[in-house]
Amino acid sequence: MAPIIIKNIRQDFGDFNAVKESSFTIEDGEFFMLLGPSGCGKTTTLRMIAGLELPTSGEIFLDGEEISQKPPSQRDIAFVFQMFALYPHMNVRKNLSYPLVSQGMQRAQVKAKVDEVAQILGIHDILNRPVGGLSGGDRQRVALGRAIVRDPKAFMMDEPLGALDAEFREHMAEELRALHDRMNATTVYVTHDQLEAMQMGDKIVVMNNAVVEQFGTPQEIYDKPATMFVADFIGSPSMNFLRFEGAVPEGARSVDLNGHMLGIPRQMQGASGSLVFGVRPEHVTLNDSGTYRGEVLATEYLGTTQIITLATPNGELKARIDSAQVARVGETVGLGFNADAITLFDESNGGALRSELNDEVLAHG
Amino acid sequence: MSSFSVTEPSRRAKWFAGTLVILYALITMVPLAWIMLTGFKSPSDAISYPPKVFFEPTLEGYVNLFTTRTRQTPEFLAANPPENWYEEIVREYDMVIVGPSKFGERFLNSVIIGFGSTFLSIFLGTLSAYAFSRFKIPLADDLLFFILSTRMMPPIAVAIPIFLMYRQLGLSDTHLGMILLYTGVNISLAVWLLKGFIDEIPLEYEEAALIDGYTRFQAFYKVVLPQAATGIASTAIFCLIFAWNEYAFAVLLTSGTAQTAPPFIPTIIGVGGLDWPAVAAGATIFLLPVMIFTILLRKHLLRGITFGAVRK
Ligand SMILES: Nc1ncnc2c1ncn2[C@@H]1O[C@H](COP(=O)(O)OP(=O)(O)OP(=O)(O)O)[C@@H](O)[C@H]1O
Ligand SMILES: [Mg+2]
Numbered sequence: 099m100a101p102i103i104i105k106n107i108r109q110d111f112g113d114f115n116a117v118k119e120s121s122f123t124i125e126d127g128e129f130f131m132l133l134g135p136s137g138c139g140k141t142t143t144l145r146m147i148a149g150l151e152l153p154t155s156g157e158i159f160l161d162g163e164e165i166s167q168k169p170p171s172q173r174d175i176a177f178v179f180q181m182f183a184l185y186p187h188m189n190v191r192k193n194l195s196y197p198l199v200s201q202g203m204q205r206a207q208v209k210a211k212v213d214e215v216a217q218i219l220g221i222h223d224i225l226n227r228p229v230g231g232l233s234g235g236d237r238q239r240v241a242l243g244r245a246i247v248r249d250p251k252a253f254m255m256d257e258p259l260g261a262l263d264a265e266f267r268e269h270m271a272e273e274l275r276a277l278h279d280r281m282n283a284t285t286v287y288v289t290h291d292q293l294e295a296m297q298m299g300d301k302i303v304v305m306n307n308a309v310v311e312q313f314g315t316p317q318e319i320y321d322k323p324a325t326m327f328v329a330d331f332i333g334s335p336s337m338n339f340l341r342f343e344g345a346v347p348e349g350a351r352s353v354d355l356n357g358h359m360l361g362i363p364r365q366m367q368g369a370s371g372s373l374v375f376g377v378r379p380e381h382v383t384l385n386d387s388g389t390y391r392g393e394v395l396a397t398e399y400l401g402t403t404q405i406i407t408l409a410t411p412n413g414e415l416k417a418r419i420d421s422a423q424v425a426r427v428g429e430t431v432g433l434g435f436n437a438d439a440i441t442l443f444d445e446s447n448g449g450a451l452r453s454e455l456n457d458e459v460l461a462h463g
Numbered sequence: 464m465s466s467f468s469v470t471e472p473s474r475r476a477k478w479f480a481g482t483l484v485i486l487y488a489l490i491t492m493v494p495l496a497w498i499m500l501t502g503f504k505s506p507s508d509a510i511s512y513p514p515k516v517f518f519e520p521t522l523e524g525y526v527n528l529f530t531t532r533t534r535q536t537p538e539f540l541a542a543n544p545p546e547n548w549y550e551e552i553v554r555e556y557d558m559v560i561v562g563p564s565k566f567g568e569r570f571l572n573s574v575i576i577g578f579g580s581t582f583l584s585i586f587l588g589t590l591s592a593y594a595f596s597r598f599k600i601p602l603a604d605d606l607l608f609f610i611l612s613t614r615m616m617p618p619i620a621v622a623i624p625i626f627l628m629y630r631q632l633g634l635s636d637t638h639l640g641m642i643l644l645y646t647g648v649n650i651s652l653a654v655w656l657l658k659g660f661i662d663e664i665p666l667e668y669e670e671a672a673l674i675d676g677y678t679r680f681q682a683f684y685k686v687v688l689p690q691a692a693t694g695i696a697s698t699a700i701f702c703l704i705f706a707w708n709e710y711a712f713a714v715l716l717t718s719g720t721a722q723t724a725p726p727f728i729p730t731i732i733g734v735g736g737l738d739w740p741a742v743a744a745g746a747t748i749f750l751l752p753v754m755i756f757t758i759l760l761r762k763h764l765l766r767g768i769t770f771g772a773v774r775k
Pocket of ligand 1: 111114116134135136137138139140141142143290
């Protein structure tokens with residue numbers, strides 16, 4: 099197992115730039131998520147790490163060694179394909195043995211290793227079956243088995259649960275995470291599902307339009323988004339954006355929204371012009387003493403909490419509040435915001451303004 | 464309870480289809496069966512009218528096909544009694560066997576040239592089809608069209624230039640010359656058919672093999688080839704059938720060493736009067752290799768032929 103350091107890698111397909119200079123670090127043994135909307139370059143990034151695509155420029159270090167231009171066979175990285183790509187002309191055992199045979203391993207040793215992996219994954223009873231008739235879950239396990247059987251330095255997984263139906267996905271996700279914790283293997287996992295990324299990942303890279311938007315732990319990315327894209331992409335419902343024109347000086351602890359002073363974390367960067375007041379729904383409270391007010395448009399009951407949609411002078415706002423609290427549609431209510439959890443964005447570039455809250459995260463992200 | 468299904472044909476439709484297939488099979492099989500039967504007839508049975516369906520079978524035709532014979536004086540025949548069953552057969556006509564005929568040689572030529580050119584077409588066809596399917600080749604579409612265009616006129620239209628070229632190059636009446644010629648004709652079919660098959664094989668299988676520690680070439684022959692087996696088998700059969708049955712170029716370019724069976728079989732007719740059973744025996748044996756080859760590969764063939772039709 100080994101850390102992977104990505105430095106300014108870039109991929110061009112002819113005139114098309116699929117990945118712009120991107121950098122991030124995957125620590126040894128981490129379960130690392132590559133998250134982003136469709137077409138943003140996740141698969142391309144993963145394939146560059148595995149060697150299925152050679153980067154146009156940039157460096158990739160695996161275990162301290164620069165590998166960006168090496169063929170995949172010399173990288174010792176395993177890859178789990180979205181559609182599994184099990185060799186259709188071989189049975190399960192042959193599929194699992196294949197990566198070992200290529201290393202010239204003795205037959206008895208191959209058999210022992212395959213049996214061990216089959217035991218771990220619970221597929222020993224299907225070892226002699228052709229892969230054609232297997233269920234989705236078993237295919238998934240065989241694909242994982244083929245990846246772990248040779249103890250590679252790292253695993254790449256491209257939406258490995260994408261081909262399974264929703265019910266089974268969750269089960270498989272747990273299995274996968276448990277397997278990772280047991281083996282402690284450096285794993286890079288591609289997904290476009292932010293929930294999956296938040297649940298399973300130790301670290302997340304959020305990509306959009308061929309660039310890395312942010313890189314950090316799920317908590318950092320959720321609480322301290324570096325860009326409006328990340329704030330919007332992560333979380334359901336996503337972060338509220340209250341747009342306003344104005345100026346925020348460095349050191350400010352409050353901001354003027356339509357004449358209402360709202361508390362914010364101490365700003366470490368000043369800005370003016372089109373600004374955005376970003377607040378997650380759970381940091382909005384209904385508060386009769388609040389001077390900043392909004393009209394209730396809709397309520398959505400979710401069991402212990404409810405989502406209230408309000409119209410405010412700065413745009414629509416969603417609040418996640420206790421179900422016990424009463425909010426009637428049409429009513430105008432006072433609102434309170436958790437001052438410590440606010441992020442201000444500069445709308446012109448979509449970036450977060452540095453503050454006490456996110457300074458540390460933005461410095462490395 | 465009656466039901467209507469889109470995919471399952473009705474009983475009447477099945478009967479109708481079945482009858483049609485059997486009728487068609489009968490029509491196409493009759494000449495074949497006739498040739499095979501004629502091979503076992505005596506010359507008089509072979510030309511009797513009305514034609515005989517039941518007759519006393521004899522191997523005369525086959526003996527005549529494989530041997531050259533000469534008429535002998537009664538004294539010689541009396542002094543040298545026949546030593547085996549085939550000598551006995553020719554004795555009925557006061558003849559003795561003086562040696563093997565050229566048929567064996569010609570048949571072997573057909574085998575060498577037919578299978579040789581098939582192998583070469585498949586070998587080159589698979590490699591180029593793989594390249595066209597997987598790599599970014601400049602002007603790939605134009606190249607593919609050019610390859611196809613080599614089949615747009617009947618090959619025999621260029622018979623004269625090829626004849627002159629072969630004479631200059633010393634390729635006339637050589638195995639190599641015929642193998643190259645038939646490969647040249649078949650290669651475009653092979654590239655196009657095989658490209659279709661290889662296009663259908665998902666790239667991920669090769670990538671999985673690369674990841675599993677194999678080189679690009681190992682991935683090609685360990686993963687791609689087995690999966691293209693169906694396509695390779697059906698393409699091979701098409702190539703073999705063409706090369707095996709080709710007559711016009713064989714007549715034009717071969718006369719001795721490299722002569723194949725198709726131009727040779729008709730020449731039997733001239734040897735000792737109209738020896739129809741020998742001709743029929745030659746035709747029967749000539750049919751066998753393609754038949755056996757097809758039967759051996761039929762599992763692949765059936766899938767291969769329906770493959771492109773079902774998907775996409
Ligand atoms: N070989 C290629 N040639 C040209 N363009 C490519 C190639 N591979 C990918 N692309 C393009 O690069 C962009 C990024 O593709 P990529 O597959 O990395 O996206 P992704 O983030 O994995 O998306 P998805 O969630 O849909 O899988 C896409 O616009 C895609 O069309
Ligand atoms: Mg992808």
